[in-house]
Amino acid sequence: MAYIMLRPLFHRGEFDDSLPTFPGSTPGNTQFFPTTAHHPHLAMDRAMVGIPPVKPGDYVFWHCDLVHGVDELHPGILDSSVSYSACNPLTPYNVKSLLATRPAFEAGDVPEDFARSHGTYEREFQHGEDCGARRENILSEGGLRALGLARLDEDEEGLSPGQREVRRLANEKLGL
Structure with missing residues (x-):
């Protein structure tokens, strides 16, 4: 900055x-x-430090406010893309996004906002090898909640009445 x-x-x-x-x-x-x-x-x-080779399904974490770049030359034959998954507050818009993201994850497909912006490109389910996009690869309760696959704790200690209510509404919308 x-x-x-x-x-x-x-x-x-x-x-x-x-x-x-x-x-x-x-x-x-x-x-x-x-x-x-x-x-x-x-x-x-x-x-800038380069990232070692990655395979489909691998994750690379960086801070979005730091200078970062993508190689100018992509020698592969399939799409090379970056998907940014932010930590979001629980809002009606983000719950709606989660409702679209959850089935895309389960199908090994891209979320609708990514597909809408970029058309029909490579999908994880097209890989012959395991892309990693499977429920059993999510190793924590927090990860399951982040994908809308587990209930949000409405009774967590320290929550305000408004926070409890928004979690209740999110669980209801998510069918959990």
């Missing part, structure tokens, strides 16, 4: 404060899409 705020002070003759744009950013995509040309101070060629 500090770099984003200070970036205009690293004058290279490209920043014009009369414009609503920022060097190297694409409005509507992100307001910080660093490139070595526009952001040499980040030394991205030395600062």
Whole structure:
């Protein structure tokens, strides 16, 4: 964040404060899409660490506020994509999303918001090998709850009346 705020002070003759744009950013995509040309101070060629090879179903965790990137060249023959699964507050919109995500997970398919944005691409069930998208691979009660496969605890100690009610409503919508 500090770099984003200070970036205009690293004058290279490209920043014009009369414009609503920022060097190297694409409005509507992100307001910080660093490139070595526009952001040499980040030394991205030395600062970013590569991720070892992954297979379908593998998980890679990173913090979304850090600079990260995807290889520019994808030599594979199938879709290469990143799906961001955020930690969300329990809201009516997120419960609705969970109602669509749960059957997609159970079918080894992509959630509707991903399919809607990206069309029909590779699906986990198309892999001959185990993609990992199976209920028995979820090893904790918290993981089951996150996918809408287990009840949310309406009686958890310390919950406010509103939190209890929203959990009750979510369990009802999820049929749990």
